[in-house]
Structures are given as C-alpha cells and as structure tokens.
Amino acid sequence: MSRRIFQTGLAVAAIVVAATPALAGDVPSYPLRNGEFSSYQGYGRPAGWALGREAGRVRLTVDPIPRLPFQARAIAVVRCETASQGYIFQDVKLLDGRWRFRAQVSGTPGTKARLEVSGKVSLQTATVTVTGQWQTLEMIVPRVAGRLRVHLRFQTSGEADVRFRRARLDAIQLHGGLVRLKSGETLGAVVLGEKPTAAERFAAFELQRFLYRMTGQFPGLAGRDHVSAGRQMMIGSAAPRDAVQPLEGLASEAYVLHRGEAASSLVGNSGVGTLYAVYEFLKLQGCRWVMPGDLGEVVPRRSALEPVVTRVFNPDYHLVRSVFTGFQQFFPQGGWIYIDSDELCDWALRNRFNSVWTGGKTLEWGADRGHGWIQDSGHSWNATVAPHGKYFEEHPEWYPLVRGRRMPRSDVSIRLPNQLCVSNQSLRDHTVKQIVQFFRDNPRSRMFPMNPMDGPNYNCECDQCRALDPPGFEWNQDFSGFPRFPNLRLPPLSDRYLNYVNHVAERVTKVFPDRLFEFYNYASRVPPSREKAHPSVSVKFTYHSGREVNVPLRDPHDPLAAKERGWLKAWAESGTRHLTYYPYTDWVYPDAAIHWYFNVSDLLRTLKRDYRAVGMMGETHTTIQADPMWWAIYSRMLWNVDTDYRTVIVELCPLFYGPAGKQMTAFYLKMNQAVLHREGPRRADYHPNGRFEFSLDEIQRGRQLLQEAVEKIDGDERLMRRVDQARFAHAILTLVRIRNDSDPSDHARSMTQQAISDIATLQAKYTMMVRQSTRRFLTSPGGTE
Numbered sequence: 182m183s184r185r186i187f188q189t190g191l192a193v194a195a196i197v198v199a200a201t202p203a204l205a206g207d208v209p210s211y212p213l214r215n216g217e218f219s220s221y222q223g224y225g226r227p228a229g230w231a232l233g234r235e236a237g238r239v240r241l242t243v244d245p246i247p248r249l250p251f252q253a254r255a256i257a258v259v260r261c262e263t264a265s266q267g268y269i270f271q272d273v274k275l276l277d278g279r280w281r282f283r284a285q286v287s288g289t290p291g292t293k294a295r296l297e298v299s300g301k302v303s304l305q306t307a308t309v310t311v312t313g314q315w316q317t318l319e320m321i322v323p324r325v326a327g328r329l330r331v332h333l334r335f336q337t338s339g340e341a342d343v344r345f346r347r348a349r350l351d352a353i354q355l356h357g358g359l360v361r362l363k364s365g366e367t368l369g370a371v372v373l374g375e376k377p378t379a380a381e382r383f384a385a386f387e388l389q390r391f392l393y394r395m396t397g398q399f400p401g402l403a404g405r406d407h408v409s410a411g412r413q414m415m416i417g418s419a420a421p422r423d424a425v426q427p428l429e430g431l432a433s434e435a436y437v438l439h440r441g442e443a444a445s446s447l448v449g450n451s452g453v454g455t456l457y458a459v460y461e462f463l464k465l466q467g468c469r470w471v472m473p474g475d476l477g478e479v480v481p482r483r484s485a486l487e488p489v490v491t492r493v494f495n496p497d498y499h500l501v502r503s504v505f506t507g508f509q510q511f512f513p514q515g516g517w518i519y520i521d522s523d524e525l526c527d528w529a530l531r532n533r534f535n536s537v538w539t540g541g542k543t544l545e546w547g548a549d550r551g552h553g554w555i556q557d558s559g560h561s562w563n564a565t566v567a568p569h570g571k572y573f574e575e576h577p578e579w580y581p582l583v584r585g586r587r588m589p590r591s592d593v594s595i596r597l598p599n600q601l602c603v604s605n606q607s608l609r610d611h612t613v614k615q616i617v618q619f620f621r622d623n624p625r626s627r628m629f630p631m632n633p634m635d636g637p638n639y640n641c642e643c644d645q646c647r648a649l650d651p652p653g654f655e656w657n658q659d660f661s662g663f664p665r666f667p668n669l670r671l672p673p674l675s676d677r678y679l680n681y682v683n684h685v686a687e688r689v690t691k692v693f694p695d696r697l698f699e700f701y702n703y704a705s706r707v708p709p710s711r712e713k714a715h716p717s718v719s720v721k722f723t724y725h726s727g728r729e730v731n732v733p734l735r736d737p738h739d740p741l742a743a744k745e746r747g748w749l750k751a752w753a754e755s756g757t758r759h760l761t762y763y764p765y766t767d768w769v770y771p772d773a774a775i776h777w778y779f780n781v782s783d784l785l786r787t788l789k790r791d792y793r794a795v796g797m798m799g800e801t802h803t804t805i806q807a808d809p810m811w812w813a814i815y816s817r818m819l820w821n822v823d824t825d826y827r828t829v830i831v832e833l834c835p836l837f838y839g840p841a842g843k844q845m846t847a848f849y850l851k852m853n854q855a856v857l858h859r860e861g862p863r864r865a866d867y868h869p870n871g872r873f874e875f876s877l878d879e880i881q882r883g884r885q886l887l888q889e890a891v892e893k894i895d896g897d898e899r900l901m902r903r904v905d906q907a908r909f910a911h912a913i914l915t916l917v918r919i920r921n922d923s924d925p926s927d928h929a930r931s932m933t934q935q936a937i938s939d940i941a942t943l944q945a946k947y948t949m950m951v952r953q954s955t956r957r958f959l960t961s962p963g964g965t966e
Contacts, residue, residue, distance in 0.1 A: 208254075208349050209379070210523065210549045211386055212273045213331065216284075216348040217254035218243050220522040227257050228523065230269050237265025237337070244344070257345045259288075261337045268297065268332040269345070276393055277326035278355030278406065283319045284333055284348040286311060289341035296320045297332040305334075311343060324356070357401020359409045360392055361485040368392075368486070369411030372403045372444070374418030379548035380452025381417035384459045388414065388447075391463050395483040413444040417455040420446035428454075432499035434535060438462060438489050445489035452551030453535055460531045462489065471809045471837050473528040476902060479836050494820065496533070497789050500719070500759055501554050502819045503536035503543070503798035504529045507771075507952065526550060528805070532816040538798055545625070556628035558699060558798065560635045563589065563598035566612050579608040581641035583658065591638040593660040599638045600704070603681035604645035612681075613688045620693045628697040628719060629689075631682045633674075633704035637666065640674060649677035651710045673707035679714060679755075686715040697759060708751035719759035719796070720752050730780040730869050731857050734787040746791075753792040761796030762788055766803035766811075767870045772955040773913040774808045776852035777869075781811065782826040785818045804952070807910040809837070810849050827853070839900045841890035845907070848886040855879035871921040872914060877929055880915050884935075887911060905943055912939040913955065 208216050218227040221243060232241040239262070243255040257269060286294040288311045296318045297305040302325050306318050322329075331350070335343040360368040371385050385402055393399040401408040415421065424439035424446035436449035436458035447458035460468075465487050469479040496502065506525060522537075526546050529537050536554040537544040546553035563569055567579050569589030577587040581599050591597050601608060616629050637660055640646070647656070654672030661668055679700070686698045696717065702708075703723040714720055728734075728741040736742045753760050764784070767775055788794035797819060805812050813833055814826040830849045835842030852875075859874040867873060887908045894900045915936040919929045940959065943949055951959070 207379075207548070208347050209351070209383070210547055211383060212275060212390070213271060213348060213350040214273075214523055215271075216350075218257045218346065218348075219254045221247055227255070227269075230257065230271050232259075232267065232269055233332070234265070234267040236267070238262040239265045239267055241269055254346070257333070259335050259343045259345075261292075261335070261339075261341050261343070263340065264338050265341075266336045268334040270330055270332045272328060272330050273350065274327065274390075275325055275329050275350075276352070276355050276389060276399060277324065279324055279353040280322040281319065281351045281353055282322055282331060282349075283317060283351075285315045285317050285346050286333075286343065287313065287315045287346075288343040289337070291338070292341045292343050293336040294318070294343055294345075295334050297334055298322055298329055299332065300329040301325050301327055302329070308336075315346070321353070352402075352405065355389070355399075355401055355406040357389075357406045357408055358398040359411055360396055360398045360400055362412070362488045363485045364488040366488065367409070367411035368400050368414060369409035370403045370413045371400050372413050372415050372419045374416075377417065377419075378452050378551075380551040381419075381455055383549040384447070384456050385416050387456070388416070388459050388462070391468060391480060392486070394480045395466060395468075396486065415444050415446040415448070416459070417448050417452070420448035424448055427493045431493070431495045434499070435493065435495040436461065437493045438465075438491060440489045440491050447489075452548075453530070453553065454551075456530060456551055457494070457533050460533075461494065465489075467836065469833065469836055470528050470531040471813065471833065472805050472903075472906075473524040476899060477528065477805075477809070481836075496820045497822045498785075498795055498797055498819045500761060500796035501536050501556075501798050502534045502796070502816075503538045503554070503801075504534050505538050505540075505799065505801040507540060507802065526553070529553075532812070533820055534816060536798060552625055554627060555623070555625045556630075556699070557626065558628075558630050559632065560701070560703070561630040561632045562601045563634050565630060566615060567601060567608060569598055576607065576611075578602060578605055579611070581639050581646075582643040583639045584642070588639060591636075591660075593637045594663055597636065597638045598634050600634055600640045601681075602641040602643060602646060603677055604641070604643065604649060609681065609684055612685050616685065616689050617692050620689075620696055626696075628699050631685060631698045631718075632701040632721075633678055636704060637663075640671065640677075646677055649680050650674065651676055673710070674705035675702060675707060675709040676711045678705060679709050679712035679718070682718055683712060683715040686717045690715075690717050699761075701763070702748075702752060703763075706748050708748060708755055713756035716756070716758055718757055719761055720755060720757040721761045721763050721796075721798075722749060722752055722794075723763035723799070724748070725765050727868065729859075729863060729867065729874070730777045731859060731874060733779075733783045735783075735791075749788070749792045753794075759796065760792060760794045761798060762794050763799035764797055764801055765799060766801045768800055768802040769870045769954060770913065770917045770958060771802040771804055772807050772910060772951045773803075773872070773917050774852070774907070774910040775803050775811055775872075776808065776849070776856050778811060778814050778826045778830070778849075778853045779857055781815050782818060782824075785815075786822040789822045802952075806906050807913075809906075810834075838890065838903060839897065840895070841893040841900065841904055844886055844890035844893060845904065848883055848890065848907070851879070851886060852883055855883075870917075872918040873921070875914070875918050877919070877926075877932060880911075880918060881932060883911055884908075884915070884939075902947065905947065908939060909943045909949055912936040912943070913959075916940075916958070 215227055215229040220228045222228045226241055227243055240260045242258050244258045282296055290312050292311040293308050294311055295306045295308045306320050309316055333345045373381055373385055389399040427437050428435050428450050433451045434454040436454040439446040447462055449455040449458050467481040471477045530550050541559055542557050543555055573589045579602055580587045580589040581602055591599055639658055650672040655670040657670040659668035660666050682700050697719045698717055699719050699721055701721050701723045706724050726741045726745045732739050734742055810830050814829050817829055818824045834846040838845040856874045860876050864873050890904045919925050919933050
C-alpha cells in the first residue's frame with residue numbers, strides 16, 4: 182500500500198494524548214456541522230460526512246447505532262475489513278480569518294490517523310499512532326476564506342477500527358469589515374456580553390455569515406475579530422437596558438429589534454428569542470427559509486442593508502409551537518426521511534417554531550439553538566407511567582378491573598394497552614415519585630405527559646373509579662360490532678381522568694412549581710362536570726371532528742363546527758391556564774399538497790381569540806416540501822393571528838420562485854380557491870384526506886400553471902427543483918383525489934396516467950424521497966412502479 186499521502190504536506194499541529202472527557206453539548210454545531218456525529222443518514226451514517234476510500238474495504242458507521250436519526254452524541258467509526266487508507270470529510274465555507282481545527286481519535290492500537298484540510302490551503306497534522314486512549318489532534322489554519330474541505334484521515338495495516346469524535350472548527354480571529362446601511366451609516370462590529378451563552382455566540386455567527394453571503398462583508402466580533410468604526414450590533418445580554426425594557430412581562434421567547442443612538446440591539450427574553458431577533462433582522466433584508474436545507478434558502482445579494490427599526494415581537498401562541506416529523510427508515514437498506522435532522526431544526530428555528538416533535542420526545546436542539554421546547558408527549562399512562570409489561574405482575578391493582586378481573590391490555594382489535602385504575606392510591610404514589618425523578622433527571626423538560634391511552638380499550642369498573650364519574654349514565658363496555666361499537670355505553674370519563682391528573686399535579690408542583698402536565702382529552706372529549714383542571718395542567722384539545730376544511734370553526738350552521746365549539750368553550754373554562762391544540766394534517770398521504778390555507782388560518786385565529794389557546798403541537802404530517810406555503814402560513818400565524826394568509830403567499834412566491842413567482846402565486850391561490858368553493862354538497866363519506874374539495878378541472882388547471890412556471894425558469898437548477906417539488910406534490914394530490922373516487926371517468930383515468938408519468942419522471946430526475954405510506958400508495962395497483 183502506498184504511504185505517500187501520509188508523508189507529504191505541512192505538519193502544523195500538536196497532539197494531546199489521553200484527552201479528558203468533556204460535557205455533552207459543548208461542541209459547537211457550526212461552521213463544521215455534526216461534529217458530535219449525533220445526526221444520521223442512511224443506516225447509522227453520520228449526516229454531513231462522506232467517506233473517501235483510497236484503498237481497502239472500508240465502511241463508515243456510528244457507535245452506537247441509533248434507533249432514530251439523532252441522539253445526544255456518538256462516535257464516527259471507520260471499519261476497515263482489510264489494510265485500508267482514506268478519510269472522512271466535510272466541505273465548509275469559512276469567513277475570512279484564522280481557525281482552529283480539532284478532533285479526537287481512538288481505535289485499534291497501531292493504526293494511524295491525522296487531520297488535514299484542502300482547498301485554498303493544504304495542511305495536515307503530524308501522523309499519530311492510535312492507542313486505546315482518546316487523543317486530541319489539533320491544527321491551526323492560517324488566514325483563509327471560502328470553501329475548505331476538512332479531512333479525518335486513517336490508515337490501517339489490516340482489519341481494524343478507527344474512531345473519531347468531537348470534531349470542531351473554532352474561529353481564532355476573523356477579519357471583519359464595514360457593512361453599508363441604507364441609512365448612510367455603516368455596521369462595524371458585533372458585540373456579545375461578558376459571558377455570552379452558546380445561543381448568543383451562535384446568533385453572532387449566524388449574523389456574520391448571512392451578512393457576508395448577502396454583501397461580501399461582515400462586521401467583526403468585538404474582542405476577537407478585527408472590527409471597524411461604525412454602528413455596533415449588540416446581541417443578547419450585550420443589549421443596553423433601554424433595549425431590553427420593552428420585553429418585560431412578555432413571553433420567554435419574545436424579542437425586540439431596537440435602534441439606539443450609536444448601536445442597535447437584537448435581543449430576546451431567552452436564547453431562542455435572541456436567535457429569533459437575528460433571523461428577524463435577516464428577514465428584513467430579504468432572507469427566507471422556506472424548506473429545510475440549502476434548497477429552501479433565499480439569501481439575496483445586497484449592496485446595503487435595511488437599518489434596524491425598533492419593533493417588539495411577542496407570540497400569540499407563546500407556550501409551544503411545534504413541527505411534527507415521523508422519522509422513519511425507507512427502502513430495504515434504510516435511510517431517513519430527513520437526511521439531516523440539523524437542517525430540520527435550523528429550519529424550524531428560523532421560522533420561529535420552538536419544537537420538533539417525533540411522536541415521543543421533542544428533539545433537543547442543542548445549546549447553540551437555545552435547546553428549544555423540551556417535553557415528552559404521547560399516550561403515556563400504560564406506556565410511560567405504568568407500562569404493563571414492567572409492572573403488571575407485581576401491581577395488577579394498577580390496571581383496570583374489567584368483568585371481575587384485572588386486564589392490562591385490550592382484547593379488541595389490535596389489543597392496545599388499557600387505561601389504568603386511576604383511583605388506586607398506590608398507582609398515584611408511584612406516578613408522583615416517577616415524575617419527580619423524571620424532572621430531576623431532565624431539568625430542561627418543561628412538561629410531563631399525563632395522557633390516557635389510545636383506543637379502543639377498557640376503563641376500570643371498580644367502585645372507586647366509578648365513584649369519580651358523574652351519576653346517571655349507563656355503563657356497558659361492549660366492544661362488539663367493530664369498528665362502530667353500537668352497544669358501547671360509557672359516561673363522560675374526563676372527571677375520573679382529571680381527578681387522577683390533578684392529584685399528581687398538586688403533589689409534584691410542591692417540588693417543581695414551574696413544570697406543567699399535559700393532558701389529552703383524546704379518550705373523553707366531553708368536558709368534566711365536577712373537576713376543574715389544576716393550574717399546572719395543560720389541557721390539549723385532541724379532536725378530529727371531520728369538519729370540512731373550507732368550513733370556518735365559527736360557522737353558525739355547521740353541526741360539526743357547533744359541536745367542536747361547545748367542547749372547546751367548556752375545556753377553555755375548565756380551569757386550565759394552558760389550553761393547547763392537537764392539529765392534524767394528512768397522515769395518509771403526507772407527500773401530497775393539501776392547500777388548507779384558509780383552514781389553518783381560521784383555526785389559529787379562532788382558537789386564540791375565542792378560547793385563549795397558547796400552544797399547537799400535534800400530527801402535522803404533511804411534509805414541508807409537499808406544501809411549503811401551508812407551513813409558511815402556519816409559522817407566521819402562530820405569532821400573529823391577524824396575518825392575512827393570502828399576503829403570505831403573494832409575498833413569498835416571488836422571493837422563492839424568482840421569474841416563476843407570478844405563476845406559482847397564481848397556482849397556490851387557485852388551489853386555495855378550489856378548496857373554498859367546492860362543487861356540490863358534502864359527500865356522505867367525506868374525510869379531509871380524500872381531497873374531495875378539488876374538482877378534476879381545478880386540478881388540471883393547477884398542473885397547467887405549474888407547467889407555465891417551468892417555462893419561466895431559464896436554466897436555474899435551484900429554481901427548477903423548487904417548482905418540481907410542487908409538481909411532484911401536485912401529481913400525488915391528483916392520484917389521491919382520483920383514487921378516492923369510486924367511479925372514475927375516462928377523463929380521470931387519463932389524468933391518472935399523466936400524474937403517474939409526472940411522478941416517475943421527477944423521481945428519476947431527483948430521486949425524490951417520500952414517506953413509507955406514500956411509497957406504499959404509489960406502488961399499489963394502478964400506481965407508479
């Protein structure tokens with residue numbers, strides 16, 4: 182094997198042997214991405230990193246192999262089956278200045294490793310012989326700007342592992358310059374407080390790098406970089422008192438853009454709020470983040486920037502504003518629906534969400550992003566609190582008494598876990614002890630799930646539980662006649678459920694007075710008649726009414742809307758100070774566009790104005806790529822429910838689609854009109870996921886507008902792919918609409934073949950990724966191959 186690559190170049194580094202362990206989360210996530218190897222693509226491959234194999238049989242993986250495509254941190258493992266040589270690498274774009282590149286290495290004793298950079302400069306460290314101990318490799322990169330490739334190099338003489346962790350690039354000193362403002366002033370420096378948080382440091386970096394991308398210049402960071410005379414931009418805790426004062430009494434993530442006499446300030450009531458302030462300033466310059474990743478970024482060129490104008494931002498939904506994603510593997514060899522969870526979290530943060538929920542725990546965003554809203558959620562009683570597989574043998578009394586015996590799991594349908602014997606004092610003591618320990622172990626967690634189980638399943642029939650129910654109701658847990666259960670007779674169960682939740686909340690808040698308890702009304706939407714929710718209980722209204730998506734929640738004539746309003750009103754008056762809502766989009770066809778713009782606008786506005794809702798976290802399955810306008814409207818209205826959703830479309834399309842902006846605006850508004858003005862009466866089998874609002878002529882007109890958009894794009898691959906994403910989602914929508922029609926016409930069959938052709942062409946062009954449910958739909962009889 183040639184050893185030439187390990188013998189040439191300039192060695193510029195020191196090696197520190199037996200590296201000391203460091204706390205998780207202290208490796209910055211920028212400008213080198215995923216240096217903790219904590220997000221993944223494929224099956225256990227670190228996202229953002231690629232393998233360069235020069236000799237031998239080599240495989241790149243991580244340790245431990247994740248169940249989901251993210252975790253606190255991991256180790257990149259290069260598994261060499263034979264004598265091997267190569268590197269793992271990542272391309273980064275660096276601001277002008279000096280940088281320090283570091284990583285730690287371990288593995289099979291006797292193997293070799295080193296760091297290397299290539300591009301505008303080519304440097305390498307001395308080669309280290311790997312031992313069983315972690316060693317730190319370090320390189321000083323002299324003044325450089327632009328694209329640079331960083332390498333973690335390895336060499337083995339036989340079968341061996343080489344392991345890397347904690348890779349990072351840190352600025353030593355950057356060469357900042359003046360950035361012109363349209364006011365005639367210049368921006369000369371960015372200023373952080375004496376002890377800046379990780380989020381504030383990241384905010385300063387984001388400001389510098391996006392200003393550089395727009396103007397070719399960036400202001401230096403005072404105390405580290407070369408700075409210039411001119412206005413200063415104060416970040417976070419560096420902001421003066423008069424800038425921070427307007428935030429008093431506002432939400433924890435409220436923020437302000439403030440213009441002072443000699444300095445401007447970007448500051449929030451928290452690290453996340455300060456980052457929001459930076460992104461707000463960048464949006465003032467025309468930046469947008471419409472989809473995750475580079476494809477979704479809009480970063481315009483600017484000769485001068487808009488100056489800061491003082492303005493305060495306070496979210497209408499101040500508790501939780503969440504994005505849902507169902508991370509999953511697809512194809513036999515595996516692979517994640519989002520290749521890089523960092524990109525998803527960045528997108529969420531830049532659009533002022535504060536949470537990404539995956540069905541269990543929300544994602545920890547890391548210290549750089551201010552951690553985000555952290556909580557566990559989901560059906561929890563017989564899963565998190567007292568899973569029957571763990572506790573039933575020792576504590577059968579915790580599980581429901583059904584027809585004279587304790588039954589931990591239902592015998593109906595798919596045999597879901599049953600509810601609990603919520604009156605049992607031993608269970609209540611166990612729950613309190615468990616939650617107290619949970620909050621001690623998870624100090625950043627804001628809320629614990631106290632949520633009944635999904636059904637169909639059984640409730641407890643013991644006398645103590647029945648005594649918690651309101652009187653005068655029939656009781657008959659007869660689940661025959663699946664799935665309608667015509668003989669099932671139960672009283673409203675919310676009183677017994679809330680009695681249990683309130684008891685636990687009262688005791689736990691004596692230890693953790695600032696924590697909340699999530700309570701789904703999923704298993705009993707009828708509000709309680711006896712119980713009032715404890716002040717720390719966050720009632721989550723979890724209800725899919727079947728109301729048509731073009732019917733407003735305030736509609737005085739729609740019986741489904743009236744029923745939903747009645748329940749919402751009673752739950753809003755149940756004592757909770759933290760009413761949240763569980764929104765749904767299409768979970769069956771998540772890669773098809775929905776165009777429910779009026780629906781989400783009406784819902785958010787009415788929930789806030791009429792019922793004082795403070796949070797939204799549910800199953801918003803529709804992918805961002807499938808309907809970016811829906812997500813843009815949703816994100817904007819969580820902050821300001823008075824937003825006109827049509828204005829969002831009109832403003833965003835020209836920025837995102839360039840010369841095709843007029844056609845794309847017309848497309849989205851046309852699809853919105855199709856939803857609002859459906860033809861004919863409501864179908865008896867109506868379900869929002871069926872897309873029955875769209876006539877075939879309207880769908881065909883939508884396709885024509887998309888074709889016109891394609892013709893307006895002259896060779897710009899980024900813009901073409903954005904339009905093609907909309908074409909792909911529209912083609913899937915076409916199939917959904919037609920296949921849900923029991924008797925398609927000849928015209929419908931012709932449109933089906935056209936949609937299949939469009940999908941196949943675009944999948945071949947881009948290798949479009951879809952969720953598993955969409956893949957099954959597309960490969961079903963009559964679908965694409």
